[in-house]
Amino acid sequence: MDPMDTAANDHGRTGDGEPRPRVLVAGATGYIGGRLVPLLLGAGYRVRCLARDPGRLRDQPWAGRVETVKGDVTRPDTLPDAFEDVDVLYYLVHALGTGRDFEETDRRAALAVGRAAKAAGLRRIVYLGGLAPRQVPERALSPHLRSRAEVGRILLDSGVPTAQLRAAVIIGSGSASFEMLRYLTERLPVMVTPSWVSTRIQPIAVRDVLRLLLAAAELPPEVSRSFDIGGPDVLTYRQMMIRYAAAARLPRRLILPVPVLTPALSSLWVGLVTPVPSGIARPLVESLRYEVICRERDIARYAPTPPEGLIGFDEAVRLALKRVRDADVATRWSSASLPGAPSDPLPSDPDWSGGSLYEDRRELSVDAPAERLWRVVEGIGGENGWYSFPLAWSVRGAMDRLVGGVGLRRGRRDPHTLRVGDSLDFWRVEALEQGHILRLRAEMRLPGLAWLELTVTPEGPSRATYRQRALFHPHGLAGHAYWWGVAPFHAAVFGGMARNIAERAERAEGTDSSPSGV
Known part of the structure; x- marks a missing residue:
């Protein structure tokens, strides 16, 4: 059965009547966390959410079905109560966009979380990290990718079995990388672009990311490692912009790469063209100079690929754009309930996501x-x-x-x-x-x-x-x-x-x- 379509499973109990594991989601207010929680509930898990401000979860349709605990991953003293009686931790927190010292913030948070998980006896940590080129030393990576890699390493060294799923560009409404692609393509019919538009990337649909995250909770206890995850297509950023334009029914874009735009300069250019905050856009742009392609597909041993296959780039974009194209009022301003698919925008998504309105x-x-x-x-x-x-x-x-x-x-x-x-x-x-x-x-x-x-x-x-x-x-x-x-x-x-x-x-x-x- 496709876990994306799983209904609530006997009020959180397994087939033999035992309670399903309790999972703690750190980052439930974020892009991935807000979409993962209802899927965990639908699969029968008992869910606890860790949030610095629990009030931010109050208006979620599933708020009454989860336990919410106030805590901060950068403050170790707030974690023991949150980790008590928990089997699996989903760590979906990243300090990107919080300032120049986000690497240090990520490091402190990962160390605190790893120690708390070990002390509480958790049986599994699941972390969504960033796909990085294996041939580049960690210290030579961009701050964004370097921080993602370091967090994964810290959690893997925590003594708790950890599954780090490493993804490149995630395609779905609300994803910062996708929103940057959306705004650049929609607003500029002619683009003078940096050389990184020729970098090869292996994007992945948010539906496949969530499917794999859901499956990672049930990995055997001896599995503690990183997994590369990606969709079926390997594309340059230029190809992604051209194919986005086709999916969005825009005229073909003219893209002229030039070598003089450094990542620093191009991040300023992205800031002028798109509403994505510079604190997020700049680290993402700096990371685009690296080729990020899956070197293994080992996750398929534990989470078999659906019979219909992985979702390709074009279909992922179509799904991300479907709500607006079908003239359904954008959930950002409507009083609509939770959208019906992970590709849809959520009311909790940032104001700059979902396209211009x-x-x-x-x-x-x-x-x-x-x-x-x-x-x-x-x-x-x-x-x-x-x-x-x-x-x-x-x-x-x-x-x-x-x-x-x-x-x-x-x-x-x-x-x-x-x-x-x-x-x-x-x-x-x-x-x-x-x-x-x-x-x-x-x-x-x-x-x-x-x-x-x-x-x-x-x-x-x-x-x-x-x-x-x-x-x-x-x-x-x-x-x-x-x-x-x-x-x-x-x-x-x-x-x-x-x-x-x-x-x-x-x-x-x-x-x-x-x-x-x-």
Whole structure:
């Protein structure tokens, strides 16, 4: 059975009725940890999470199914309680991005964790490290790879059987390496790039990483070693950018490598082009000058490859982009529950992950009951109009029809009420919570995906708060240019819409508040 699809196993018990092992996840708030925890729960493990700030796990859908312990891997005195009655430790902590001394922080944390694990009698440590070239001495590696290698060595020397899984670029929404690839490719149709774009890399899909991490908990006790893990493709960074562009349906990128851009200079260039923090981007860029290819596939002895094989680069990218391409609202701003696949973005992912998402936000306090304000909101569009700058809406509709779009001609099914799936001019009702939320998805021709969300919240018997958010997920450079090209008109269009909706509700005084094309 594929562990990615495993359901909860008899409330955490094995087939003979014995409790499943208890696992401690250090790094549950991170990219891999946040995706691994629900899989461990689904496989029947009892899960404890170690966090410096347990409150960061409070909103996770699985928070009520795990035990959360406050602790800090750099403070040995906080670890004994967390390690008590634990069988397996998943160590998914890395100090990358915390400052120049991240190597020393990683070293101290690994030493403290190794000693605590040994003292508590753990039977297994599982660590996700970085794939490094074997022919390069550890001391000559980049700080990022050197630190990953040192942490793995410390844990292997701890006296507790340790499995270090060493991965290169992980392909999945939220992975720092993947996000850097995403932003560089989407924002630059023509790139003058450093020579490291010719370096060969063996990327791996996040689904395969999680599958192997899950299997590592059950390794035989005599197995204590490093394993190289990678996908089926070996590609240069240049090839990854070209194939990402194809998967994202972008025009083919022109990539011109030049030898003058050193890793230090190119990390500054990456910082200008992408929102990935420089404290993360620079160490990653410095590591790209090394060829990182698996030299062995020994992990397959203990975690057999699925019949369908490892996930290739193109499929991994497709999975990472699927949620947005299918016009499902990005979980970063939606109130959606936990996504259904490890490739999907999580609400706990960093703000810079998941691709660009532009937002225009408006909020007004309205001197009218929520019910009256909602009637105005639900009456938007069609013959009723869009409450602001009618000429701009008419021009936008005409432009849409010129390029083969639907324009404003569809109108609406009913002048007063809406339901999910209704067409509304060049929008579609994607979500509707009666009296509270109306979310529209744009069906006009755009270089990206757009949504308009209107929310009404009661603030007493005669007052309500109106919130309005216009969001745009750009597609390629044209999408970014489009957003900034129309941004000067947002105050008139979206600002005017918010003000006029509020004023219409305040003037209605309990009468039928069907709007007009204000």
